[in-house]
Amino acid sequence: MSKLQNFLKGIIKENPVLVLVLGTCPTLAITSSVGNALGMGVAATVVLLCSNMVISALRKVIPDKVRIPCYIVLIAGFVTMVEMLMHAFAPDLYEALGIFLSLIVVNCIILGRAEMYASKNNVIDSAIDALGMGVGFTLALFIMSTIREILGSGSWLGFEIPWLSDNPIAIFRLAPGGFFVFGCLIAIVNKATHGKGVKKKDFGCEGCPSAAVCGKRASCKKTEEVEEK
Amino acid sequence: MMKSLLIILMTSVLVNNYVLSRFLGICPFLGVSKKLNQAVGMGTAVIFVMLLSTAVTWPIHTFILAKYDLEYMKTIVFILVIASLVQLVEIILKKYIPALHAALGIYLPLITTNCAVLGVTLNNINDSYNFIESMVNSFGVGLGFLLAMVLFAGVRSRLENANPPEAFKGLPITLVSASIVALSFTGFTGVVGGLFA
Numbered sequence: 001m002s003k004l005q006n007f008l009k010g011i012i013k014e015n016p017v018l019v020l021v022l023g024t025c026p027t028l029a030i031t032s033s034v035g036n037a038l039g040m041g042v043a044a045t046v047v048l049l050c051s052n053m054v055i056s057a058l059r060k061v062i063p064d065k066v067r068i069p070c071y072i073v074l075i076a077g078f079v080t081m082v083e084m085l086m087h088a089f090a091p092d093l094y095e096a097l098g099i100f101l102s103l104i105v106v107n108c109i110i111l112g113r114a115e116m117y118a119s120k121n122n123v124i125d126s127a128i129d130a131l132g133m134g135v136g137f138t139l140a141l142f143i144m145s146t147i148r149e150i151l152g153s154g155s156w157l158g159f160e161i162p163w164l165s166d167n168p169i170a171i172f173r174l175a176p177g178g179f180f181v182f183g184c185l186i187a188i189v190n191k192a193t194h195g196k197g198v199k200k201k202d203f204g205c206e207g208c209p210s211a212a213v214c215g216k217r218a219s220c221k222k223t224e225e226v227e228e229k
Numbered sequence: 230m231m232k233s234l235l236i237i238l239m240t241s242v243l244v245n246n247y248v249l250s251r252f253l254g255i256c257p258f259l260g261v262s263k264k265l266n267q268a269v270g271m272g273t274a275v276i277f278v279m280l281l282s283t284a285v286t287w288p289i290h291t292f293i294l295a296k297y298d299l300e301y302m303k304t305i306v307f308i309l310v311i312a313s314l315v316q317l318v319e320i321i322l323k324k325y326i327p328a329l330h331a332a333l334g335i336y337l338p339l340i341t342t343n344c345a346v347l348g349v350t351l352n353n354i355n356d357s358y359n360f361i362e363s364m365v366n367s368f369g370v371g372l373g374f375l376l377a378m379v380l381f382a383g384v385r386s387r388l389e390n391a392n393p394p395e396a397f398k399g400l401p402i403t404l405v406s407a408s409i410v411a412l413s414f415t416g417f418t419g420v421v422g423g424l425f426a
Contacts, residue, residue, distance in 0.1 A: 021400060024259070025344050029252035069312065076305040084301060099351050102304045106344045108256065175250045176412040183397075183404030191396035 003128055010132025017140035018189045022108040026100050027141060028178040034157045037145035038138065039093040043082050043101060045134025048110050049127060050078045056118040056126035071114045072105065079104045109137060140185075147181050148172045234365045236425055237358075241369030243417040247345050248377040249407075250414055254345030258378060259403060261336075268382040272375030274336040276368065279349050281318065282311045283367040286350040287360055307350050315340055345374060381410055 016022045026044070030036045051074055055062075062070045083101050086094045094101065104110065113133055118126040150156055152172030154165030171177045247253040254275070261271045286307050294300050319337045322330035340346055349370045353363040384406050393402040 024255040025252050028255060069309070072308055072312065073305065076308050080301060080304050083304070099348055099355065102351055103253075103344045103348060105304055105308050106347055171412075174415060175252065176408040176415065178252065179404050179408035179411055183401040183408065186404065187394075187396040187401035190398075190401065194396075 003125075006125060006128050007132040010129065010134070010136040011139060012136070013193075014133075015136040015140055015189075016109045016112075016133050017137055018186060019193070021186070022112055023137065024182070025103065026107065027144065028175075028182055030097060030100055031141055031145040031178065031181075032148050032152060032173045033096075034142065034145045034149050036093070036096050037141040039086075039090070040097055040100065041134070041138025041141045043086065043097070044104055044107060044109070044137055045131070046082055047075065047078045047104050048113060048134045048137075049130040051075045051110055052113055052118040052126040052130035053123055055114045056121060056123045059119050062119075067119065068111075068115075071111060075110055075114070076105045109133060144181055144185060147185075148177060152177060232425060234362065236421055237362055237365050238369040238372075239421045239424065241366050242373040242376065243414070244419075244421055246373040246377055246414055246417075247348065247370050248374055249411040251348075253348040254343050254374060257340075257343055258374075258381065259400070259407070262378050262381045262385055265379065265382045265386070268378040269375070270332060271336045272371070272378045274333040274340060275343065275345065275374050276371030277333065278311075278315060278318075278337070278340045278346055279367040279371040280364065282307075282314060282346055282350055283353060283363050285314060286310055287353060287363050290354050291360075303351070303354065308347055311346055311350070345370070377410070377414075381407065384410060 010016065014020060017024075017027050023044075026040055030040045051071070054074055055071060058070075079102065082104070083094075086097075086101065113130060117129045121129070146156065150161060150164060151169050152174075154161050154163075154168040169177075172181065241247075245251055248255065248258045257271055257275075262268050289306065289310065290300075290303060294303055294306065315337050319330070319334060322334065322337075349367050353366055356366075358366055385403065388402060388406060391402070397405070
């Protein structure tokens with residue numbers, strides 16, 4: 001796989017949010033405005049890039065048995081750094097993202113990439129993989145927040161849209177709208193990538209620390225069944 | 230005193246339901262809500278772990294981190310404490326209370342990476358609750374999680390027989406129905422204030 005393909009796979013074919021359905025909590029929670037979504041995307045990308053590079057560099061040092069706790073400590077360290085930087089330089093964004101900034105620690109995308117990619121590949125490839133996945137995550141958040149902000153608040157990145165800002169559909173800003181838009185987006189991606197998107201079974205659930213009962217495995221089986229039909 | 234605790238409890242169960250209005254713990258909500266008994270098992274395990282981790286993280290924060298000005302460390306400390314605590318509980322349950330382990334055991338490892346658990350411990354600190362309020366809040370959040378899981382398991386069992394368009398099969402239709410369940414929960418906005426006014 002060339003470096004370019006490695007980068008692009010995270011954006012389209014293996015998009016972490018829309019195809020692999022990882023990191024759903026921040027995706028639903030902070031996409032009510034485009035600014036917050038971009039901030040979250042950048043923060044997660046920075047953490048992903050740093051953690052992937054460091055984990056890849058240390059992959060021969062970290063003992064296999066305690067690797068998950070090690071990864072969590074490393075990731076939590078980077079999250080804390082990003083948190084402090086954002087508190088200092090972008091206090092508004094820090095307030096808006098609130099608890100979801102700390103919760104990047106338990107975002108499955110980051111732990112998943114550490115386990116599935118960085119622990120097996122060299123530093124440069126891991127960095128490219130992290131950048132691709134991060135951009136894919138940001139892009140998905142951007143698309144979703146664009147839909148929700150335009151329909152829900154009648155504005156885009158704070159700019160008011162003439163007619164819509166007088167008649168906003170407030171439900172899109174609230175929780176139900178989040179679920180609805182996310183469901184529709186995944187359906188559109190299903191339709192568009194029919195047969196081309198990565199199968200969940202190829203992606204493997206083993207990488208995820210919560211594979212035992214996560215239910216992704218159940219949905220893997222389900223997609224397999226659908227494919228067979 | 231009682232009244233303020235009740236308000237906290239009702240708010241966290243109904244109004245600020247973590248799953249349906251604050252988007253925490255979506256993964257297990259979508260993953261484990263397929264069967265009713267699994268949903269109940271997961272919900273109970275979450276209540277248990279939330280209470281336990283609050284009972285440990287609140288004193289750590291108040292007596293160690295806040296005292297020595299180390300509050301920026303709370304994300305790292307909390308996730309480590311929760312992860313090791315869950316492991317420890319699993320070992321203890323396996324050895325001494327095998328029946329409970331059989332019921333909750335498989336859900337425990339999953340809970341470590343459940344953002345609702347880390348979320349509730351962090352929120353307790355951010356909202357500057359005292360110890361009793363924190364415990365009540367955690368219990369309420371867990372109860373709200375259980376409620377959402379059980380309700381949604383009922384919805385999903387109907388969904389099995391539905392025939393949505395091809396592209397909507399599987400996750401998309403689940404999310405759209407979650408949206409309708411969430412819509413019903415928005416009806417609770419303001420209820421608590423009215424109840425205790």
